[in-house]
Amino acid sequence: EDKVVQSPLSLVVHEGDTVTLNCSYEVTNFRSLLWYKQEKKAPTFLFMLTSSGIEKKSGRLSSILDKKELSSILNITATQTGDSAIYLCAVDEGNFNKFYFGSGTKLNVKP
Amino acid sequence: SAVISQKPSRDICQRGTSLTIQCQVDSQVTMMFWYRQQPGQSLTLIATANQGSEATYESGFVIDKFPISRPNLTFSTLTVSNMSPEDSSIYLCSSGYADGYTFGSGTRLTVV
Numbered sequence: 001e002d003k004v005v006q007s008p009l010s011l012v013v014h015e016g017d018t019v020t021l022n023c024s025y026e027v028t029n030f031r032s033l034l035w036y037k038q039e040k041k042a043p044t045f046l047f048m049l050t051s052s053g054i055e056k057k058s059g060r061l062s063s064i065l066d067k068k069e070l071s072s073i074l075n076i077t078a079t080q081t082g083d084s085a086i087y088l089c090a091v092d093e094g095n096f097n098k099f100y101f102g103s104g105t106k107l108n109v110k111p
Numbered sequence: 112s113a114v115i116s117q118k119p120s121r122d123i124c125q126r127g128t129s130l131t132i133q134c135q136v137d138s139q140v141t142m143m144f145w146y147r148q149q150p151g152q153s154l155t156l157i158a159t160a161n162q163g164s165e166a167t168y169e170s171g172f173v174i175d176k177f178p179i180s181r182p183n184l185t186f187s188t189l190t191v192s193n194m195s196p197e198d199s200s201i202y203l204c205s206s207g208y209a210d211g212y213t214f215g216s217g218t219r220l221t222v223v
Contacts, residue, residue: 034212041201041217042117043154048211088153099144099212101154 003027004091006102013079014110021074021105023089033072035063036088038104043088046074079109113138113207117215124194124222131190132218134204139184144212145177148201157202160187194222 007022025033032050036043047056052067060079065072076083086104093100114137124130134143145157145166158166158179166179180188191198199222204215 036214041219042203042214045207045211045213090154098159099156103153 002102003093003100004089004102006087006089006105008105009103010106010108012108012110015080017079017109018075018077019079019107021076021087021089021107022071023074023102024069024071025089025091025100026070027091027093027100029094030067030070031092031094033065034090034092034099035072035074036090038086038088039084046087076107079107081109081111083107084109113140113213115204115206115213115215117204117218119218120216121219122221124220126195126222128194129190129192130194130220131188132202132204133188134186134206134215136185136206140206140208141184142206143181143187144205145179145187145189146203146205146214148203150200154203157189191220194220196222198222 004025013019032048034048035046037046047063049065052065055062055064060077063074084107086106088104089102090099116135118133122130143160146154147157148154156169157172157177158168160166160179160181162181162184176192178190199220202218205212207213
């Protein structure tokens with residue numbers, strides 16, 4: 001079964017909109033959750049979250065982890081066409097930095 | 112975060128041949144990871160490579176098909192052996208530290 005589930009699978013918005021991407025997980029020994037942006041081949045690291053309730057912010061992007069709900073959200077405010085990408089969530093389980101990736105959310109920001 | 116150089120960027124290969132992908136990290140890292148991303152899919156971990164020991168392969172991946180070398184703390188290679196069209200994918204290496212893990216630029220492999 002999938003250990004990391006992202007929703008929605010795809011999303012179309014217009015510039016200036018705010019979007020919220022979701023990631024839920026189910027792993028035995030959670031250590032961290034990571035968000036990546038993938039535009040071409042290589043995912044670009046956005047955030048690593050380890051503590052519940054502490055928001056990480058970078059410009060218009062922010063993310064927060066809820067360990068009780070086994071989930072995380074990624075918010076993008078005032079979206080731009082350059083935000084169009086696939087956003088991947090990954091969860092690090094256990095002692096060996098073993099990452100499980102979700103299927104991603106494909107975001108399309110229209111002008 | 113670590114900076115990883117990966118090559119080749121892309122290649123088109125004949126079935127039955129092998130391709131070796133290289134990753135060079137700008138600092139010493141304990142673990143390196145190799146992923147495959149098939150068209151339209153998310154990333155799947157192939158194996159984890161520690162320096163000085165055999166790589167640990169995930170279910171569905173075997174050493175004979177995907178031999179990995181890790182001769183030192185800054186370098187690793189993945190070979191895709193006896194290729195078939197089903198091996199057409201993006202291959203990515205990854206490594207980093209406790210504050211984040213980065214990826215190489217990826218290798219887009221097409222097997223014809």
